[in-house]
Amino acid sequence: MPGPRTSPTASRVRHGLAPWGRITGLALCALLTLGPVIWTVSTSLRTPAESFDLPPEIIPTNPTVGAYSEVFDQIDVWLYALNSTLVTALIAAGQMITAGLAGYAFARLEFRFKKSLFALVLATMMVPLQVTMVPVFLELKTMGLTDTLLGLIIPAFPTAFGTFLMRQYFLGMPKDLGEAAMIDGAGPWRVFRSVYAPLAAPGLAIVGVLAFNYHWNEFFRPLILETSTENLTLPLGLVSLQGNLGTGSISVVLAGVVLSMLPAVLVFVVGQRPLREGITSAGVNR
Amino acid sequence: MTNTEIRPVRPEPTRPRRARKASEPAATTARTRGTRLLAVLFLAPTVVGIVVFTVVPIVGSVVLSLFQWDVIDDPRWAGAANYREILTDSTVLVSFRNTLVFMVLAVALQLLIALVLAIAVNGRMPKWLRSVFRSAFFFPLVLSAASISVVMKYLFNQDFGPVNWLLGTVGIPSVPWLTSENGAMAAVVLAYVWQQFGFSFLLFVGGLNNIPKEVHEAAALDGASGVRKHLAITLPLLSPTLLVASVVGIINALQVFEQPYVLTAGGPGDSTRTVVMVIYETAFEQLRFGEASAVGVLLFALIMAVTALQFRLSRRYVHYQ
Numbered sequence: 001m002p003g004p005r006t007s008p009t010a011s012r013v014r015h016g017l018a019p020w021g022r023i024t025g026l027a028l029c030a031l032l033t034l035g036p037v038i039w040t041v042s043t044s045l046r047t048p049a050e051s052f053d054l055p056p057e058i059i060p061t062n063p064t065v066g067a068y069s070e071v072f073d074q075i076d077v078w079l080y081a082l083n084s085t086l087v088t089a090l091i092a093a094g095q096m097i098t099a100g101l102a103g104y105a106f107a108r109l110e111f112r113f114k115k116s117l118f119a120l121v122l123a124t125m126m127v128p129l130q131v132t133m134v135p136v137f138l139e140l141k142t143m144g145l146t147d148t149l150l151g152l153i154i155p156a157f158p159t160a161f162g163t164f165l166m167r168q169y170f171l172g173m174p175k176d177l178g179e180a181a182m183i184d185g186a187g188p189w190r191v192f193r194s195v196y197a198p199l200a201a202p203g204l205a206i207v208g209v210l211a212f213n214y215h216w217n218e219f220f221r222p223l224i225l226e227t228s229t230e231n232l233t234l235p236l237g238l239v240s241l242q243g244n245l246g247t248g249s250i251s252v253v254l255a256g257v258v259l260s261m262l263p264a265v266l267v268f269v270v271g272q273r274p275l276r277e278g279i280t281s282a283g284v285n286r
Numbered sequence: 287m288t289n290t291e292i293r294p295v296r297p298e299p300t301r302p303r304r305a306r307k308a309s310e311p312a313a314t315t316a317r318t319r320g321t322r323l324l325a326v327l328f329l330a331p332t333v334v335g336i337v338v339f340t341v342v343p344i345v346g347s348v349v350l351s352l353f354q355w356d357v358i359d360d361p362r363w364a365g366a367a368n369y370r371e372i373l374t375d376s377t378v379l380v381s382f383r384n385t386l387v388f389m390v391l392a393v394a395l396q397l398l399i400a401l402v403l404a405i406a407v408n409g410r411m412p413k414w415l416r417s418v419f420r421s422a423f424f425f426p427l428v429l430s431a432a433s434i435s436v437v438m439k440y441l442f443n444q445d446f447g448p449v450n451w452l453l454g455t456v457g458i459p460s461v462p463w464l465t466s467e468n469g470a471m472a473a474v475v476l477a478y479v480w481q482q483f484g485f486s487f488l489l490f491v492g493g494l495n496n497i498p499k500e501v502h503e504a505a506a507l508d509g510a511s512g513v514r515k516h517l518a519i520t521l522p523l524l525s526p527t528l529l530v531a532s533v534v535g536i537i538n539a540l541q542v543f544e545q546p547y548v549l550t551a552g553g554p555g556d557s558t559r560t561v562v563m564v565i566y567e568t569a570f571e572q573l574r575f576g577e578a579s580a581v582g583v584l585l586f587a588l589i590m591a592v593t594a595l596q597f598r599l600s601r602r603y604v605h606y607q
Binding site: 019022023025026027029030033034036037039040052055056097098099101102104105106109110111117120121124126127128129130131132133134135136137138139155157158159160163187188189192213216217218219220223224234235236238239242250253254256257260261264265267268272275276279280 | 318320321322324325326327328329331332333334335336338339340341342343344346347350357403406407409410411415418419420421422423424425426427428429430431432433434436437438439440441446448451480485488489491492537540541543544548562565566569570575578579582583585586589590593
């Protein structure tokens with residue numbers, strides 16, 4: 001996977017030479033990184049008979065979308081996609097609202113226990129999901145929310161990381177704006193609604209895109225919560241597709257993988273910047 | 287919560303309130319009340335959510351770990367029996383060993399690859415090329431771990447998998463990736479690292495951008511060679527980012543689930559069964575919620591201990607500018 005050749009060649013930069021060795025090394029690594037994805041797409045377009053061929057042809061000789069129609073026959077792609085979209089969109093919207101409000105309160109409002117509450121929120125970032133999963137499952141059971149999509153959605157609304165991110169975002173805005181509005185007679189709600197909230201849109205976009213990407217791909221929680229076929233999300237449907245087929249034809253399974261990837265790729269294309277900023281800020285701010 | 291309130295660290299938030307009170311008393315009391323009400327409303331969804339879905343469940347996990355419960359009958363007090371049981375259960379012990387081995391391999395490999403690539407990308411090259419590389423290394427992160435594990439299962443197949451074919455072209459004999467103990471662990475590590483290194487990579491790219499250019503220029507003037515320059519200057523200056531990347535990397539690696547679950551189902555034998563897989567199987571397949579919670583509590587303790595140890599060690603090696 002890695003190219004150890006990249007590091008020694010990096011030294012040449014200093015002499016101002018064209019860094020071709022380094023760039024070639026990087027290109028090889030990029031090819032290895034994208035390789036599995038390229039293979040997946042190209043294999044999904046092959047006929048079942050050719051799907052095992054080695055060396056794998058990058059451009060299939062007899063390209064066919066037969067595998068894709070097979071996926072639609074085998075599992076209810078539309079239903080799973082609808083479930084995934086519903087769950088992910090509601091969680092993303094919910095997180096943008098809760099993190100936006102809480103982040104603003106922690107950044108700009110004064111109240112008692114502010115520091116200890118913020119410390120509590122931050123500390124929960126450290127708690128692994130798997131440790132709390134059993135009691136959360138039992139809580140949802142008493143609420144009658146196991147095996148419902150709502151049971152996936154509601155617990156995901158509060159987001160410690162999103163709250164932290166939005167707090168940083170609001171702290172970065174000039175205080176004078178709010179003070180000016182207050183002198184003009186605006187109350188605290190007005191200051192938030194008309195002055196700061198509109199400025200927070202890019203930060204909220206980061207929270208939304210991160211939430212979308214994480215929850216679209218989520219596997220563990222849906223695996224535990226959803227037992228009925230009609231409540232499955234795409235990642236679960238996909239693994240069941242693989243189970244149905246054994247090793248019969250890989251092109252069908254891979255077509256399913258490609259279908260489930262599409263929205264994630266779309267988020268990557270549209271939301272690459274916010275996603276990268278979200279991850280980078282995780283490192284810079286902590 | 288009340289004892290934290292007594293802590294002497296709080297003068298900052300109270301000061302502006304008092305200052306305003308002195309200047310225009312009537313208006314601010316109404317305003318402060320409004321602010322407080324707004325704060326309560328704004329915080330309620332997050333704080334209530336975190337209490338209900340994180341704080342209560344942590345306590346719940348500890349309590350539950352002291353009971354025997356299969357959901358159907360009433361819970362029975364077990365005391366330390368669950369812990370005694372799991373600490374003598376060979377599958378549980380092996381899962382902890384596997385998880386630690388996985389963590390060391392995965393984090394080391396992930397950090398090394400990410401660091402080398404980040405330094406290489408940070409070198410001189412056209413802007414568009416840099417963003418192409420950055421996007422390529424970042425891309426696997428947006429995919430679902432479950433679906434890429436399905437893909438990896440085919441890639442690592444001993445007979446028709448492209449990985450062995452690729453190795454074959456350079457003369458390496460076929461490796462029983464998923465059917466031998468070491469091969470399976472290696473496959474799980476590689477599948478995980480393939481997806482995750484982009485995260486550390488982005489952290490490092492951000493960290494490298496924060497290092498002022500003059501530092502390297504000065505070192506070059508003093509005649510430092512490329513590798514030496516990176517070891518003596520880049521690494522220490524990057525150490526805060528390295529700390530974050532390794533803390534996040536370790537916490538994530540200790541929770542690995544999708545890759546072994548889909549790729550190897552924990553096998554062959556128990557060779558790739560991880561702690562989280564054991565929690566899942568014990569709770570939701572065998573309905574032994576008490577034992578599962580006890581394993582969860584142990585995992586939490588392990589994560590805390592490793593993270594604390596890391597921060598402790600880092601005091602000596604991390605330099606802040």
